Amino acid sequence: MGITAKSTQANFELVPSGSHIARCYAMTEIGTVEEPYKGEIKKLHKVRVTWELPLETKVFNPEKGEQPFSISKEYTLSMHEKSNLRKDLSSWRGRGFTDDEAKAFDITKLLGVACMVNVVHNQGQNGNTYANVMAISPLPKGTQCPAQVNKTFVFSFENFDQDAFNSLSDYLKERIVKTPEYKGRNERPEPIGNDFGHVSGDDDLPF
Numbered sequence: 001m002g003i004t005a006k007s008t009q010a011n012f013e014l015v016p017s018g019s020h021i022a023r024c025y026a027m028t029e030i031g032t033v034e035e036p037y038k039g040e041i042k043k044l045h046k047v048r049v050t051w052e053l054p055l056e057t058k059v060f061n062p063e064k065g066e067q068p069f070s071i072s073k074e075y076t077l078s079m080h081e082k083s084n085l086r087k088d089l090s091s092w093r094g095r096g097f098t099d100d101e102a103k104a105f106d107i108t109k110l111l112g113v114a115c116m117v118n119v120v121h122n123q124g125q126n127g128n129t130y131a132n133v134m135a136i137s138p139l140p141k142g143t144q145c146p147a148q149v150n151k152t153f154v155f156s157f158e159n160f161d162q163d164a165f166n167s168l169s170d171y172l173k174e175r176i177v178k179t180p181e182y183k184g185r186n187e188r189p190e191p192i193g194n195d196f197g198h199v200s201g202d203d204d205l206p207f
Helices: 084-093 162-166 170-176
Strands: 018-037 040-061 065-076 114-123 129-137 153-155
Touching: 018 065, 018 170, 040 114, 065 084, 065 129, 084 129, 153 162
Parallel strands: 018 153
Antiparallel strands: 018 040, 018 114, 040 065, 114 129
16 A cells, blocks of 8 residues: 655645645555565565545635645555554554554545645755655644545545546556556456455544
8 A cells, every 4th residue: 555745846735744634645556566675676565545635725826716735655555564654653653553454454445534644855966856745644633624625535446447547647657558558457356455345443533
């Protein structure tokens, strides 16, 4: 499961650094990509999770008026006990996962769920500054998150939607078309790593 949204100085206005009230509204399955890891090339199933920040707004398009900033984070679609996804989800809901829960967790349960995200600005090797989600936590007691502004969005290979794919940025589409999941989408290949599974949750937890 996964996502990281990067905003370059040249093309995008950075999400302000600091802690923000946020709501998850989009989930994009990227598929299996190859990445270097400790001197080796690993095949990793990636997903991108996106939040809107309702209290941080700007007019990006005069026809639409003020809209919330959004930010994403990319994860490997894995609930291994040492994975970044499991660590962030545990922090988000304020409780860890049992081994049974972690066997197949449906990350689309995050959609519509509010939280706090801590945004940090980091400089890349190319000299550009990027806004990154460094931590996620539950909303403080008594804090309310405004109603969702952006339409809920899901792109997955399990229920492939061409219109949803077409609406993605060129950057994401270029990555997705190279994956085995995209190339074999009509053959329904077995997923690599965790798929969008489902486990029942505690009613007192956000997911």
